[in-house]
Amino acid sequence: MKSSVKYIVLGLVFYFIFLFSQLPITKIYYFAEDILDNQKVPLKVYGLSGSLWQGEAKRVSYAGKHFNQVAWELHPLALLTGNLSASLRFKNAEGNASGLFSYGFTGDLTAENLLVNIQATEALKMAKIPAFKLGGEFKLNLPRVTFADDRLAFINGRLLWADAKSIFPQKLDLGNLVVDLSTSEDDVILAKLSDGGGALELGGGLTLAPDGKYDFNGQFSAREGRQSVLGRSLGFMARYDANGKAVLKRTGNVSEFAFLVK
Numbered sequence: 001m002k003s004s005v006k007y008i009v010l011g012l013v014f015y016f017i018f019l020f021s022q023l024p025i026t027k028i029y030y031f032a033e034d035i036l037d038n039q040k041v042p043l044k045v046y047g048l049s050g051s052l053w054q055g056e057a058k059r060v061s062y063a064g065k066h067f068n069q070v071a072w073e074l075h076p077l078a079l080l081t082g083n084l085s086a087s088l089r090f091k092n093a094e095g096n097a098s099g100l101f102s103y104g105f106t107g108d109l110t111a112e113n114l115l116v117n118i119q120a121t122e123a124l125k126m127a128k129i130p131a132f133k134l135g136g137e138f139k140l141n142l143p144r145v146t147f148a149d150d151r152l153a154f155i156n157g158r159l160l161w162a163d164a165k166s167i168f169p170q171k172l173d174l175g176n177l178v179v180d181l182s183t184s185e186d187d188v189i190l191a192k193l194s195d196g197g198g199a200l201e202l203g204g205g206l207t208l209a210p211d212g213k214y215d216f217n218g219q220f221s222a223r224e225g226r227q228s229v230l231g232r233s234l235g236f237m238a239r240y241d242a243n244g245k246a247v248l249k250r251t252g253n254v255s256e257f258a259f260l261v262k
């Protein structure tokens with residue numbers, strides 16, 4: 001008898017959740033807007049349509065950032081596996097993004113089929129690096145990435161810096177640069193560097209251990225030669241070895257870069 005009551009109550013809970021999710025999103029936001037204002041949450045939403053389950057906003061503003069054509073779709077069946085899951089997409093003047101995001105009850109955050117395109121100038125602003133100016137576009141394609149225990153736990157995919165340029169302090173055309181990302185069986189993040197045949201020849205890579213320790217070993221060279229503008233610039237950044245490669249090696253802990261995301 002107790003078991004039957006438990007299932008009836010659970011069924012009623014899911015039924016009311018379903019009814020709530022079918023309410024027009026405009027009505028839900030109407031009641032939520034005052035709460036957001038009272039809590040001083042810098043969020044404004046315009047042009048809402050659809051429901052909580054599946055909907056779209058023509059424009060979302062948050063803390064001075066503006067996003068257009070924001071769309072979402074919740075996946076309720078994921079609750080059966082202990083996850084909150086939703087498909088999201090948006091775009092703004094600097095880029096666009098889409099993917100399937102899942103938040104586990106254990107605190108893990110996973111994104112699948114994550115596609116992000118962002119202008120290099122905007123990426124530097126987000127990383128709070130004002131001393132450099134870059135050109136081109138970053139294109140991120142990740143079939144899967146997971147964050148767990150406040151760290152990057154798994155990643156698989158590729159980052160392309162298309163039409164890469166250094167604008168300041170030195171104006172240089174670099175070509176297309178690639179970072180292939182993967183995760184080893186012992187949970188070490190691997191990043192392999194390569195190029196698309198442009199002005200900068202790029203090799204080497206980076207490893208990131210679960211404890212946050214990283215080991216970077218990069219090899220750079222200018223296809224127009226060591227005495228070219230790019231070749232001389234590389235000489236200021238790293239030492240040339242006997243093979244004519246400018247070699248840059250660094251080890252440390254990712255905690256050194258925490259200021260970039262604060």
